[in-house]
Amino acid sequence: MALPQPRPGIMDIAIYEPGKSQVKGPARVVKLSSNEAALGPSPKAVAALAASLGESHRYPAGDSGELRAALGAAHTLDPARIVCGAGSDELLGLVMRGFAGVGDEIIHTAHGFAMYNIYAKSVGATPVIAPEKNLTTDVDAILARVTPKTRIVFVANPNNPTGTYIPGAEVRRLRAGLREDIVLVCDDAYAEYVEAPDYESGFALAGETENTIALRTFSKIYGLASVRLGWGFASAHIIGVMERIRSPFNVSRPAQVAGLAALADKDHMALTKAHTKKWRDIALQRLRGLGLKVGDSHGNFLLPEFPMVPGKTAAECDAFLQEHGVIIRRVDSYGLPNYLRITIGDDEEMAIVLDTLAAFMERT
Numbered sequence: 547m548a549l550p551q552p553r554p555g556i557m558d559i560a561i562y563e564p565g566k567s568q569v570k571g572p573a574r575v576v577k578l579s580s581n582e583a584a585l586g587p588s589p590k591a592v593a594a595l596a597a598s599l600g601e602s603h604r605y606p607a608g609d610s611g612e613l614r615a616a617l618g619a620a621h622t623l624d625p626a627r628i629v630c631g632a633g634s635d636e637l638l639g640l641v642m643r644g645f646a647g648v649g650d651e652i653i654h655t656a657h658g659f660a661m662y663n664i665y666a667k668s669v670g671a672t673p674v675i676a677p678e679k680n681l682t683t684d685v686d687a688i689l690a691r692v693t694p695k696t697r698i699v700f701v702a703n704p705n706n707p708t709g710t711y712i713p714g715a716e717v718r719r720l721r722a723g724l725r726e727d728i729v730l731v732c733d734d735a736y737a738e739y740v741e742a743p744d745y746e747s748g749f750a751l752a753g754e755t756e757n758t759i760a761l762r763t764f765s766k767i768y769g770l771a772s773v774r775l776g777w778g779f780a781s782a783h784i785i786g787v788m789e790r791i792r793s794p795f796n797v798s799r800p801a802q803v804a805g806l807a808a809l810a811d812k813d814h815m816a817l818t819k820a821h822t823k824k825w826r827d828i829a830l831q832r833l834r835g836l837g838l839k840v841g842d843s844h845g846n847f848l849l850p851e852f853p854m855v856p857g858k859t860a861a862e863c864d865a866f867l868q869e870h871g872v873i874i875r876r877v878d879s880y881g882l883p884n885y886l887r888i889t890i891g892d893d894e895e896m897a898i899v900l901d902t903l904a905a906f907m908e909r910t
Protein backbone atom coordinates (compact mmCIF):
# COMPACT_ATOMS: atom_id res chain seq x y z
CA MET A 547 0.00 0.00 0.00
CA ALA A 548 1.31 3.46 -0.87
CA LEU A 549 0.95 5.46 2.32
CA PRO A 550 0.44 9.22 2.23
CA GLN A 551 3.90 10.76 2.54
CA PRO A 552 4.58 13.73 4.82
CA ARG A 553 6.55 16.71 3.55
CA PRO A 554 10.37 16.52 3.59
CA GLY A 555 11.94 16.75 7.04
CA ILE A 556 8.98 15.60 9.10
CA MET A 557 10.10 11.98 9.50
CA ASP A 558 13.53 13.26 10.67
CA ILE A 559 11.94 14.75 13.78
CA ALA A 560 12.70 13.02 17.06
CA ILE A 561 9.39 13.40 18.91
CA TYR A 562 9.66 15.85 21.83
CA GLU A 563 9.78 14.09 25.16
CA PRO A 564 8.24 16.20 27.92
CA GLY A 565 9.59 15.87 31.46
CA LYS A 566 8.10 12.74 33.04
CA SER A 567 5.12 13.31 35.28
CA GLN A 568 4.57 9.88 36.81
CA VAL A 569 6.52 7.00 38.27
CA LYS A 570 5.24 3.63 39.43
CA GLY A 571 5.60 2.68 43.07
CA PRO A 572 6.11 5.48 45.57
CA ALA A 573 2.93 7.08 46.95
CA ARG A 574 4.25 10.62 46.96
CA VAL A 575 5.75 11.93 43.75
CA VAL A 576 8.00 14.97 43.66
CA LYS A 577 7.93 16.34 40.11
CA LEU A 578 10.87 18.57 39.31
CA SER A 579 11.18 17.75 35.63
CA SER A 580 9.55 20.59 33.68
CA ASN A 581 10.77 23.92 35.12
CA GLU A 582 7.30 24.66 36.44
CA ALA A 583 6.89 27.37 39.09
CA ALA A 584 7.81 26.22 42.59
CA LEU A 585 4.83 27.83 44.30
CA GLY A 586 2.19 27.24 41.60
CA PRO A 587 0.02 29.93 40.04
CA SER A 588 -1.20 33.10 41.73
CA PRO A 589 -4.38 32.36 43.74
CA LYS A 590 -5.87 35.33 41.87
CA ALA A 591 -5.18 33.63 38.55
CA VAL A 592 -6.84 30.46 39.85
CA ALA A 593 -9.92 32.46 40.88
CA ALA A 594 -10.05 34.12 37.45
CA LEU A 595 -9.77 30.71 35.77
CA ALA A 596 -12.62 29.32 37.87
CA ALA A 597 -14.79 32.36 37.17
CA SER A 598 -14.24 32.02 33.41
CA LEU A 599 -15.55 28.47 33.13
CA GLY A 600 -19.24 29.45 32.87
CA GLU A 601 -18.38 31.37 29.70
CA SER A 602 -16.92 28.28 28.05
CA HIS A 603 -19.53 28.33 25.26
CA ARG A 604 -18.21 31.72 24.07
CA TYR A 605 -15.27 32.12 21.76
CA PRO A 606 -12.44 34.05 23.41
CA ALA A 607 -11.34 37.47 22.17
CA GLY A 608 -9.51 36.60 18.98
CA ASP A 609 -6.98 39.40 19.36
CA SER A 610 -6.27 38.89 23.10
CA GLY A 611 -6.81 42.66 23.17
CA GLU A 612 -7.24 43.25 26.88
CA LEU A 613 -4.28 41.05 27.72
CA ARG A 614 -2.07 42.74 25.11
CA ALA A 615 -3.02 46.14 26.55
CA ALA A 616 -2.11 44.97 30.05
CA LEU A 617 1.19 43.48 28.87
CA GLY A 618 2.00 46.69 27.04
CA ALA A 619 1.25 48.76 30.15
CA ALA A 620 3.22 46.46 32.46
CA HIS A 621 6.34 46.46 30.26
CA THR A 622 6.00 49.89 28.59
CA LEU A 623 5.60 48.35 25.13
CA ASP A 624 3.26 49.21 22.25
CA PRO A 625 0.36 46.67 22.47
CA ALA A 626 0.00 46.81 18.68
CA ARG A 627 3.42 45.16 18.48
CA ILE A 628 2.50 42.29 20.81
CA VAL A 629 1.23 38.88 19.70
CA CYS A 630 -0.15 36.27 22.12
CA GLY A 631 -0.01 32.53 21.62
CA ALA A 632 -0.87 29.17 23.12
CA GLY A 633 2.45 29.07 24.93
CA SER A 634 5.59 30.61 23.47
CA ASP A 635 5.91 27.24 21.72
CA GLU A 636 3.14 28.26 19.34
CA LEU A 637 4.92 31.54 18.64
CA LEU A 638 8.20 29.73 17.90
CA GLY A 639 6.26 27.64 15.40
CA LEU A 640 4.66 30.73 13.83
CA VAL A 641 8.02 32.48 13.39
CA MET A 642 9.35 29.31 11.76
CA ARG A 643 6.37 28.91 9.41
CA GLY A 644 6.37 32.61 8.63
CA PHE A 645 10.03 33.00 7.73
CA ALA A 646 11.58 29.62 6.86
CA GLY A 647 10.78 26.73 4.55
CA VAL A 648 12.30 23.99 2.42
CA GLY A 649 15.91 24.74 1.53
CA ASP A 650 16.33 27.42 4.19
CA GLU A 651 18.57 27.23 7.22
CA ILE A 652 17.98 28.27 10.79
CA ILE A 653 20.67 28.40 13.48
CA HIS A 654 20.37 27.32 17.10
CA THR A 655 22.97 26.62 19.75
CA ALA A 656 24.27 23.13 20.58
CA HIS A 657 22.21 22.75 23.74
CA GLY A 658 19.45 25.16 22.79
CA PHE A 659 15.80 24.50 23.59
CA ALA A 660 14.63 21.36 21.74
CA MET A 661 11.70 22.90 19.90
CA TYR A 662 13.87 25.04 17.57
CA ASN A 663 15.17 21.91 15.89
CA ILE A 664 11.75 20.25 15.77
CA TYR A 665 9.93 23.24 14.26
CA ALA A 666 12.73 23.75 11.71
CA LYS A 667 12.33 20.20 10.44
CA SER A 668 8.54 20.53 10.48
CA VAL A 669 8.76 23.20 7.77
CA GLY A 670 11.50 21.39 5.85
CA ALA A 671 14.22 23.85 6.89
CA THR A 672 17.68 22.68 7.93
CA PRO A 673 18.73 23.28 11.55
CA VAL A 674 22.37 24.39 11.70
CA ILE A 675 23.91 23.89 15.11
CA ALA A 676 26.35 26.42 16.58
CA PRO A 677 28.68 24.99 19.24
CA GLU A 678 28.72 26.59 22.68
CA LYS A 679 31.60 27.63 24.92
CA ASN A 680 31.33 26.25 28.46
CA LEU A 681 27.67 25.41 27.82
CA THR A 682 27.08 29.07 26.94
CA THR A 683 25.86 30.66 23.68
CA ASP A 684 28.88 31.65 21.57
CA VAL A 685 28.05 34.64 19.36
CA ASP A 686 31.09 34.17 17.11
CA ALA A 687 30.21 30.51 16.53
CA ILE A 688 26.70 31.54 15.45
CA LEU A 689 27.98 34.29 13.14
CA ALA A 690 30.46 31.85 11.59
CA ARG A 691 27.58 29.56 10.58
CA VAL A 692 25.51 32.15 8.74
CA THR A 693 25.13 31.37 5.03
CA PRO A 694 23.05 32.98 2.28
CA LYS A 695 20.34 30.43 3.21
CA THR A 696 20.08 31.49 6.87
CA ARG A 697 16.63 32.86 7.75
CA ILE A 698 16.30 32.73 11.55
CA VAL A 699 18.63 32.56 14.58
CA PHE A 700 17.21 31.28 17.88
CA VAL A 701 18.83 32.15 21.20
CA ALA A 702 17.28 31.17 24.53
CA ASN A 703 18.58 33.62 27.11
CA PRO A 704 18.94 32.24 29.70
CA ASN A 705 19.04 28.90 27.95
CA ASN A 706 17.19 25.74 28.95
CA PRO A 707 18.62 23.25 29.95
CA THR A 708 22.06 24.83 30.54
CA GLY A 709 20.89 27.77 32.71
CA THR A 710 23.56 30.04 31.20
CA TYR A 711 22.99 33.50 29.68
CA ILE A 712 24.80 36.03 27.54
CA PRO A 713 24.92 39.74 28.44
CA GLY A 714 22.84 42.31 26.56
CA ALA A 715 25.97 43.59 24.81
CA GLU A 716 26.56 40.13 23.34
CA VAL A 717 22.98 39.86 22.06
CA ARG A 718 23.43 43.27 20.42
CA ARG A 719 26.74 42.17 18.90
CA LEU A 720 24.95 39.13 17.49
CA ARG A 721 22.18 41.28 15.99
CA ALA A 722 24.73 43.71 14.52
CA GLY A 723 26.63 40.81 12.92
CA LEU A 724 23.57 39.25 11.28
CA ARG A 725 22.19 40.33 7.90
CA GLU A 726 19.10 42.51 8.14
CA ASP A 727 16.90 39.89 6.49
CA ILE A 728 17.63 37.33 9.23
CA VAL A 729 15.15 37.16 12.12
CA LEU A 730 16.71 37.01 15.58
CA VAL A 731 14.48 35.25 18.13
CA CYS A 732 15.30 36.18 21.73
CA ASP A 733 13.55 33.42 23.66
CA ASP A 734 13.47 34.95 27.13
CA ALA A 735 11.34 32.31 28.88
CA TYR A 736 13.32 32.70 32.13
CA ALA A 737 14.01 36.46 31.97
CA GLU A 738 12.09 37.15 35.19
CA TYR A 739 14.46 34.98 37.18
CA VAL A 740 17.67 36.69 36.06
CA GLU A 741 19.51 39.02 38.41
CA ALA A 742 22.80 39.54 36.57
CA PRO A 743 23.23 43.31 36.07
CA ASP A 744 24.55 42.96 32.51
CA TYR A 745 21.53 40.91 31.40
CA GLU A 746 19.06 42.58 29.07
CA SER A 747 15.84 41.01 27.87
CA GLY A 748 15.19 41.14 24.11
CA PHE A 749 12.53 43.87 24.46
CA ALA A 750 14.85 46.82 23.80
CA LEU A 751 16.39 45.24 20.71
CA ALA A 752 12.98 44.13 19.44
CA GLY A 753 11.79 47.71 19.89
CA GLU A 754 14.75 49.24 18.05
CA THR A 755 15.01 46.83 15.12
CA GLU A 756 12.64 45.52 12.45
CA ASN A 757 14.02 41.99 12.54
CA THR A 758 14.11 40.87 16.18
CA ILE A 759 11.39 39.24 18.28
CA ALA A 760 11.46 38.80 22.06
CA LEU A 761 9.38 35.94 23.46
CA ARG A 762 7.99 35.55 26.96
CA THR A 763 5.86 32.89 28.62
CA PHE A 764 3.38 32.52 31.46
CA SER A 765 4.47 28.89 31.86
CA LYS A 766 7.55 29.50 33.96
CA ILE A 767 7.62 32.13 36.73
CA TYR A 768 3.85 32.77 36.47
CA GLY A 769 3.06 29.10 37.05
CA LEU A 770 0.46 28.79 34.27
CA ALA A 771 2.04 26.08 32.09
CA SER A 772 -1.25 24.21 31.84
CA VAL A 773 -3.31 27.07 30.38
CA ARG A 774 -0.78 27.58 27.53
CA LEU A 775 0.01 31.27 27.28
CA GLY A 776 3.00 33.04 25.79
CA TRP A 777 3.60 36.31 23.99
CA GLY A 778 6.01 38.08 21.73
CA PHE A 779 7.08 41.67 21.08
CA ALA A 780 8.44 42.64 17.66
CA SER A 781 8.21 45.10 14.79
CA ALA A 782 4.92 45.69 12.98
CA HIS A 783 6.46 43.76 10.09
CA ILE A 784 7.11 40.57 12.06
CA ILE A 785 3.83 40.83 14.00
CA GLY A 786 1.98 41.26 10.69
CA VAL A 787 3.41 37.99 9.40
CA MET A 788 2.49 36.07 12.56
CA GLU A 789 -1.02 37.58 12.70
CA ARG A 790 -1.69 36.31 9.20
CA ILE A 791 -0.89 32.69 9.99
CA ARG A 792 -2.00 32.18 13.59
CA SER A 793 -5.34 30.49 14.18
CA PRO A 794 -8.09 33.02 14.93
CA PHE A 795 -8.79 31.94 18.53
CA ASN A 796 -5.35 30.65 19.46
CA VAL A 797 -5.50 31.82 23.09
CA SER A 798 -8.37 30.45 25.18
CA ARG A 799 -10.46 32.65 27.45
CA PRO A 800 -9.18 30.88 30.60
CA ALA A 801 -5.64 31.62 29.43
CA GLN A 802 -6.40 35.29 28.77
CA VAL A 803 -8.10 35.94 32.12
CA ALA A 804 -5.53 33.92 34.08
CA GLY A 805 -2.73 35.85 32.38
CA LEU A 806 -4.34 39.18 33.25
CA ALA A 807 -4.75 38.21 36.90
CA ALA A 808 -1.25 36.73 37.16
CA LEU A 809 0.29 39.85 35.64
CA ALA A 810 -1.48 42.02 38.20
CA ASP A 811 -0.35 39.88 41.16
CA LYS A 812 3.13 41.32 41.60
CA ASP A 813 3.42 39.96 45.14
CA HIS A 814 3.04 36.36 44.05
CA MET A 815 5.65 36.82 41.35
CA ALA A 816 8.08 38.44 43.83
CA LEU A 817 7.49 35.60 46.29
CA THR A 818 8.19 32.98 43.62
CA LYS A 819 11.33 34.76 42.54
CA ALA A 820 12.69 35.10 46.09
CA HIS A 821 11.84 31.48 46.93
CA THR A 822 13.48 30.20 43.77
CA LYS A 823 16.66 32.21 44.27
CA LYS A 824 16.92 31.08 47.89
CA TRP A 825 16.62 27.39 47.03
CA ARG A 826 18.76 27.67 43.92
CA ASP A 827 21.61 28.97 46.08
CA ILE A 828 21.07 26.35 48.80
CA ALA A 829 20.84 23.51 46.27
CA LEU A 830 23.94 24.73 44.42
CA GLN A 831 26.02 24.67 47.61
CA ARG A 832 24.60 21.33 48.67
CA LEU A 833 25.26 19.67 45.30
CA ARG A 834 28.79 21.06 45.18
CA GLY A 835 29.26 19.79 48.71
CA LEU A 836 28.37 16.31 47.43
CA GLY A 837 31.24 16.60 44.97
CA LEU A 838 29.13 17.32 41.89
CA LYS A 839 30.13 19.89 39.28
CA VAL A 840 27.36 22.47 38.93
CA GLY A 841 27.50 25.75 37.04
CA ASP A 842 25.63 28.87 38.10
CA SER A 843 22.09 28.91 36.74
CA HIS A 844 20.04 31.97 35.85
CA GLY A 845 16.77 30.06 35.50
CA ASN A 846 14.67 28.06 38.00
CA PHE A 847 16.70 24.90 37.58
CA LEU A 848 20.19 23.46 38.06
CA LEU A 849 22.20 21.17 35.80
CA PRO A 850 24.64 19.09 37.86
CA GLU A 851 27.19 16.95 36.02
CA PHE A 852 27.64 13.39 37.24
CA PRO A 853 30.89 11.41 37.11
CA MET A 854 31.25 8.61 34.58
CA VAL A 855 32.02 6.27 37.47
CA PRO A 856 29.92 3.08 37.66
CA GLY A 857 27.40 3.52 40.48
CA LYS A 858 27.52 7.32 40.27
CA THR A 859 26.34 8.12 36.75
CA ALA A 860 23.50 10.45 35.82
CA ALA A 861 21.44 7.50 34.53
CA GLU A 862 21.90 5.60 37.81
CA CYS A 863 21.06 8.70 39.83
CA ASP A 864 17.90 9.18 37.78
CA ALA A 865 16.87 5.57 38.47
CA PHE A 866 17.60 5.98 42.21
CA LEU A 867 15.60 9.20 42.39
CA GLN A 868 12.65 7.57 40.59
CA GLU A 869 12.67 4.66 43.03
CA HIS A 870 12.28 7.29 45.73
CA GLY A 871 9.47 9.09 43.94
CA VAL A 872 11.56 12.01 42.64
CA ILE A 873 11.29 12.91 38.96
CA ILE A 874 13.94 15.10 37.40
CA ARG A 875 14.86 15.61 33.74
CA ARG A 876 17.35 13.46 31.84
CA VAL A 877 18.97 15.57 29.14
CA ASP A 878 20.48 12.86 26.93
CA SER A 879 18.36 14.13 24.04
CA TYR A 880 20.19 17.46 24.36
CA GLY A 881 23.53 15.65 24.03
CA LEU A 882 24.17 15.92 27.77
CA PRO A 883 24.03 12.30 29.00
CA ASN A 884 26.13 13.01 32.10
CA TYR A 885 23.86 15.74 33.39
CA LEU A 886 20.47 15.91 35.09
CA ARG A 887 18.25 18.97 35.13
CA ILE A 888 16.58 19.64 38.45
CA THR A 889 13.80 22.22 38.73
CA ILE A 890 13.55 24.23 41.94
CA GLY A 891 10.43 23.13 43.83
CA ASP A 892 8.72 24.10 47.09
CA ASP A 893 10.35 23.75 50.52
CA GLU A 894 9.25 20.16 51.05
CA GLU A 895 10.19 19.07 47.53
CA MET A 896 13.63 20.63 47.85
CA ALA A 897 14.27 18.90 51.18
CA ILE A 898 13.29 15.57 49.62
CA VAL A 899 15.28 15.91 46.38
CA LEU A 900 18.42 17.13 48.15
CA ASP A 901 18.30 14.38 50.79
CA THR A 902 17.69 11.74 48.11
CA LEU A 903 20.60 13.05 46.03
CA ALA A 904 22.81 12.95 49.12
CA ALA A 905 21.74 9.37 49.80
CA PHE A 906 22.66 8.46 46.22
CA MET A 907 26.06 10.11 46.31
CA GLU A 908 26.92 8.70 49.74
CA ARG A 909 25.78 5.09 49.08
CA THR A 910 28.60 2.59 48.57
Ligand SMILES: *Cc1c(COP(=O)(O)O)cnc(C)c1O
Pocket residue numbers: 581632633634635636659702705706733735762763764765766771774775776
Ligand atom coordinates in the same frame (compact mmCIF):
# COMPACT_ATOMS: atom_id res chain seq x y z
C1 LIG B 1 9.57 26.30 28.62
C2 LIG B 1 10.23 26.99 27.48
C3 LIG B 1 9.51 27.51 26.40
C4 LIG B 1 8.07 27.17 26.13
O1 LIG B 1 7.20 27.63 27.00
P1 LIG B 1 5.64 27.58 26.71
O2 LIG B 1 5.25 29.02 26.81
O3 LIG B 1 5.09 26.72 27.78
O4 LIG B 1 5.38 27.04 25.34
C5 LIG B 1 10.18 28.20 25.42
N1 LIG B 1 11.50 28.39 25.48
C6 LIG B 1 12.24 27.91 26.50
C7 LIG B 1 13.70 28.15 26.50
C8 LIG B 1 11.63 27.19 27.53
O5 LIG B 1 12.38 26.64 28.49
